[in-house]
Structure formats: structure tokens, C-alpha cells
Amino acid sequence: MNDIELISSYLDGTLDEKERTEVLARLENEPQLRAQYGSMKSVKQLLSDRCTAPVDIENDWKQCKNRLDEIDKSSQAERFVSKYAWAMAASLFILVVGTGVANRLNPSRILHASEVNRYAASLTPGLPSTTNSSAIGDRYGLNFGKPALTVSGVASGRINGLPISRIDLQDVRGSMRLVAVQGASNIDGTTPSEDGTFNRCQIAQINAVGWRHGNTALLLIGDRNYSELEEVAHELIR
Template identity: 25%
Template sequence: MTDFSEKLSAYLDGELDATEAAAVEARLESDPAAQAEFDALMEADALAQDVFEAQLDDPVPFALAQQIKAADLTVPANSAAAPTPRSGWGAIAASLVMLVLGGVGGYVVKGQTTPPVQTAGWLADIADYHAVYASQGRHLVEVAADESDHIEAWLGNTVGAEFSIPDLSEFGLTFEGGRLLVANAKPVAQLMYRLPDGTVVALCLQASSRETDGTLAFREQTINGFDFVSWTANGADYVVIGPQGQPDLNAIAADAALEI
């Protein structure tokens, strides 16, 4: 476990100050290997959260509830034991333990609640936005599809990455328009498409300083109930997002990557 791996774990847990977090983000933008490590850690974290949330639906045994309420988690003030560095996986495990003690079935320990497992990175932010906006009807977008030229100029200039709106009609997707988001403190362009059944699929992009060799490398992951296919090209990070299990998402991303 390297020092940077430990920092990635701390960044994922929101434990770094602003200066340290900025240093990690700069490293992620310039180092594909570091980004790949972070993506794997974030995916594992999201999977752990999904598993835990599924367990919340199970009834809590009364005996376990009594043990949780009676647990003494106080650390003696004169304790000489120093905390040991946690690996990325250890951080996730520790977060899950605290969640069990702090919130299973609505119980708390000595009146204290613990924060939920966090997923960092721009994809987690996109998942949060998509969960809200995909359910909108009239207000799905800020600027409608009939102003496509304006969308390309406005969002392209704002995010710092030129693009053309892909035609994804061969997948049954109708372009509805676009909106501006913010993820990891950077502007993001979100292009919204809708299937005949009302399902919303989005294509998002933000400027990136990562260099590529011209080969498209697609990464797949699931975060908070949404499937993602992401890639980096031409100075920008891209991602296609749809509901978990959405068919053809890989093909949609591949086609969008060629057209955008």
C-alpha cells in the first residue's frame, strides 16, 4: 500500500483538507494509473454501499438492537494507542462497521449518528444529478433541443471542451436538450436523451488534462443504481449514464464517442 493509495482512501472518505484534496485531484487528472486505482476503489465503495442498503431492508433482531444500544464506543482519553494507516479496503470495511453501529434499523449509539458511506468523484455527482433530473418532465433540460447550436456553443465554452451533439436516434433515443451541472467543482455539460417509454439516458462531459494515446478505453461501472460507460478523449472526460441494466449502453457510448 503506497502513501498515495492511503490518500485516495482518505479522499474517498472526505478526510483530506482542501489543499490535500486539490493535490489528489491534480494527480488523478494527470496520471491514468492513479485514476484507474481510484475508479476501482470508488466502484468497490459503491458496491459495498449497495450491499449495505439492501441489508437495511431486513428486520433487525431485537437482541442485536439491544447490544447496539448498549455498546460502549468511548475511546479512553489517556489511551496511548495510535491509529494505524488504513488501506482503501480497510476504510470501506471500517465505514460499514460504523454504519451498522450508527444506523441499522434506525438505531443510534448513545445518541450519535454516523455519516453514510460516501462515493467521491465526478461520476458519483452525476449519479446524484441524474436521479433528480431524469424524473422531470417539462423541466428535464435548461435549453431545449431546438436550440442545439446554442447548446453546443454555450456548454462547450463553459466546460472548455468543444463538442457536437450526437444523433443517437438509431437506439430509439430522442435528443431533448441540455443543462449545465457542476461535479468535483468543475462545470459539466449534460445532454439529455429520452426513449419512447420515457427512460432518460444522458451524455455528460467535462474538460480533462489527462493525455491519451488516441485509443478509446471504455470503463463500465454501476453507482447508486445507475450504469456508467466512461472514456477520455480530445481533452475531455465523457460518460453515458442510464438506469441499471439499461440495454445497449455500451453501443450508445461507442457511437457517441465517434460523433461527439
């Protein structure tokens, strides 16, 4: 320990008894050391007296508290999530399953014309019997008895949970496809004709006309113009 450290430690009262006695003796006999001690004491006193606490720090402390609030809030949110993660996962599961069940019980009642045609095309039609054609006609308000129009095939299925029938028709101009969806509230992608009797649309560049019978939406698709299709539709509708 050099002299400066010795007098500094003496000033701070950190010397042991023996060291303290030695310093005291030296301070009495060595004026220069005594002067250095006095000078160091003044420095210590000066710092203690004149280096006061900083002023105007209330706002700084307030900002610290705001940051602590933010930490509390985010850690509370984390705790909540970790505590109730299972409940949230269960809720999500119930929501997904519930939505599925609800969709199953209450299927979408709005279908798009192209979607209906695509599904109908995937069905494999069987040969129709007279009884079969008559039953379909009764169900959808159609008259298949016109001699110029023959039913060449019939198929049934379900689209979005709704019953769908495909009836293939034949007349002198060629073949057509009639699709009936029971319970469909609307068929999207169609626009009303001038007189508003039918809705018109194109599916894969083939014309189609649509109309409603009770709770059934019907779509007649054929490679001919709208007027010709509407003429056939008029003949079909009783």
C-alpha cells in the first residue's frame, strides 16, 4: 500500500488497528503526508457537499414506472396464455368441430353455376325408366311427356349436402343437360334475362338458363343460344 492509498484508507476508516496507529504516528511526524491527508479529506468533503442528487428526475421515474406497467401487462398476458392455453386450444377445437357440424346440418344454400355443372358432370347417368322420369318430373315440376324431347339418362347425388339430379335430354337439335338442386336458395354467376323469366349464364362457353321451382334451382345447359334454351325450358315447365 503506497502513501496515498494509506491515507485514503485511513480517511475512510478501513485500516486495522495496527495500520491506523502507524498512520497516526506518521501524520504527526511528516508534514508533507499531513498536507496530503488534509487535501484528500477536502476532496472527499467537497464531493460529499457539492455533488448533490440530480434534480428534476420525477419525470424520469414516472417513465420508469410506465415501463414497469408495460412489463406487468405483457407478463400478465403471458401468464394468462400459459395458464389457459389448454382451454383456448379446446375452444378452438370446439369451434372448428362446431363449424363443421353446423355446415353439415345447415349446408351452404348458395351454389355457383359452374360448380353445379362440374358436379353434375361427374355423375354417371343411368338409363331412365318411364316411372323414373315421371317421378323426377313430379318432383321438379317438369313435363317430360313432350314427344320431341326424350330423357336419355338420369343420375342423382348430393352437392354441399343438398340433393342434386342430372337429367340428360335429347331433341332434334342435339343433347342438353338439366341439373336440379333441391334446397339451393340461389345459383350464383347468372344474370336475369330481359323479361326476367330466366337467369342466363355461360359455363365453359356453353349457354345455360336457370329458373326456380319451389325450393329447387334448375339449370338447363346446352350448346345453343339462350332463346332456344328458354324455349325448351318453357316446354319443360308445366
